[in-house]
Amino acid sequence: MGVDQFVVTGQAQAILLGIETSCDETAAAVVVRDQSGRGSIRSNVVRSQFEEHAAFGGVVPELAARAHVEWLDHIVAQAMAEADIGFDRLDAIAATAGPGLIGGVLVGLTTGKALAAAWGKPLVAVNHLEGHALTARLTDGISFPYLMLLVSGGHSQFVLVRGVGDYQRWGGTIDDALGEAFDKVAKLLSLGHPGGPAVERIAATGDEKRFRFPRPLLREARLDFSFSGLKTAVRLQAEALAPLTDADVADIAAGFQASVTDIVATRARQALARFKAEMPGVAPQLVVAGGVAANRAIASALGVAAAEAGARLVVPPIGLCTDNGAMVAWAGAERLALGARDGLDAMARPRWPLDASDMRLIDHAA
Numbered sequence: 281m282g283v284d285q286f287v288v289t290g291q292a293q294a295i296l297l298g299i300e301t302s303c304d305e306t307a308a309a310v311v312v313r314d315q316s317g318r319g320s321i322r323s324n325v326v327r328s329q330f331e332e333h334a335a336f337g338g339v340v341p342e343l344a345a346r347a348h349v350e351w352l353d354h355i356v357a358q359a360m361a362e363a364d365i366g367f368d369r370l371d372a373i374a375a376t377a378g379p380g381l382i383g384g385v386l387v388g389l390t391t392g393k394a395l396a397a398a399w400g401k402p403l404v405a406v407n408h409l410e411g412h413a414l415t416a417r418l419t420d421g422i423s424f425p426y427l428m429l430l431v432s433g434g435h436s437q438f439v440l441v442r443g444v445g446d447y448q449r450w451g452g453t454i455d456d457a458l459g460e461a462f463d464k465v466a467k468l469l470s471l472g473h474p475g476g477p478a479v480e481r482i483a484a485t486g487d488e489k490r491f492r493f494p495r496p497l498l499r500e501a502r503l504d505f506s507f508s509g510l511k512t513a514v515r516l517q518a519e520a521l522a523p524l525t526d527a528d529v530a531d532i533a534a535g536f537q538a539s540v541t542d543i544v545a546t547r548a549r550q551a552l553a554r555f556k557a558e559m560p561g562v563a564p565q566l567v568v569a570g571g572v573a574a575n576r577a578i579a580s581a582l583g584v585a586a587a588e589a590g591a592r593l594v595v596p597p598i599g600l601c602t603d604n605g606a607m608v609a610w611a612g613a614e615r616l617a618l619g620a621r622d623g624l625d626a627m628a629r630p631r632w633p634l635d636a637s638d639m640r641l642i643d644h645a646a
């Protein structure tokens with residue numbers, strides 16, 4: 281299928297409300313897509329549930345769903361107020377329908393359906409991963425095709441983005457997601473939750489050479505990740521040294537950070553090499569999404585890898601790399617412009633890979 285098929289011109293401007301509740305962020309945003317396909321954010325309100333989950337060292341699905349129920353109405357009202365528009369002015373309502381924690385997804389999708397029914401607006405049921413995948417078109421106007429590296433608390437994958445609804449998964453994790461690995465390492469080093477920022481901060485003060493942790497799967501050519509063996513190696517090292525001094529904690533964090541940075545940069549090099557081999561003559565582009573994009577060591581190693589490959593690297597502002605409503609509104613707008621609409625019977629889905637057949641717009645619109 282040709283990429284040009286998805287270049288749409290002459291569409292009317294569309295204003296969408298986007299709702300995101302698939303993990304531990306309750307989020308809503310209003311986004312405008314103009315006639316030429318450019319996007320702008322009118323409001324983007326995110327409430328992170330740090331406090332609800334802090335004591336547990338990870339996201340507790342039941343608590344997450346309850347917090348979404350409690351907060352979503354307020355967050356939607358705030359997004360509408362900040363955008364300074366009424367519901368009657370919306371062209372559609374987009375809500376994440378999966379993948380994610382099913383209780384939370386149900387809260388957001390049901391709210392989206394209720395608003396769509398009450399105001400007589402179309403509903404677009406958005407795949408959360410598509411929200412991440414298309415964000416760089418909202419922020420940087422990037423054109424297809426490009427490679428996306430999604431590294432968050434729930435996902436670690438390379439996806440070739442050929443068009444709206446047209447994705448090819450090149451690799452994923454066979455166990456933990458990268459953000460999850462950061463969170464687990466933080467927990468076993470007693471650094472709190474969410475762990476990524478804490479591990480990064482402490483790692484910067486440590487000696488990365490004191491411990492050399494494994495780089496699982498890296499000798500294999502496939503573009504997959506595996507982090508659970510690395511996490512176990514970190515745990516065994518921590519247990520061997522216990523009780524840990526501050527220097528031990530910093531050195532272990534630094535060794536872990538060095539290992540994951542090496543893994544991600546190596547995989548990015550391999551993925552960009554595949555991009556160039558499969559699409560000669562197409563300028564290689566790499567987009568990073570997900571909360572781990574905030575990690576400076578990883579982002580700068582990706583910058584080096586992209587530069588070596590002669591590739592453009594796009595890292596959207598971190599508030600749009602982590603979960604948010606603007607990415608959902610934007611993905612909804614891109615789909616809406618191509619004729620996609622969903623019925624009020626749209627299902628909430630715990631699993632929904634980007635390359636599922638019902639992501640294709642041709643099927644979708646039929």
Ligand code: KG4
Nearest residue numbers: 432433434459476477570571572574575602
């Ligand atoms: O995309 P995100 O906000 O939520 C989802 O998981 O969907 O990503 C959150 C993840 C958490 O696992 C968090 O520890 C990680 O991103 N993270 C980081 C950093 N900031 C957030 N990991 C490494 N370094 C960071 N600076």
Ligand code: ZN
Nearest residue numbers: 412432602603
């Ligand atoms: Zn996400």
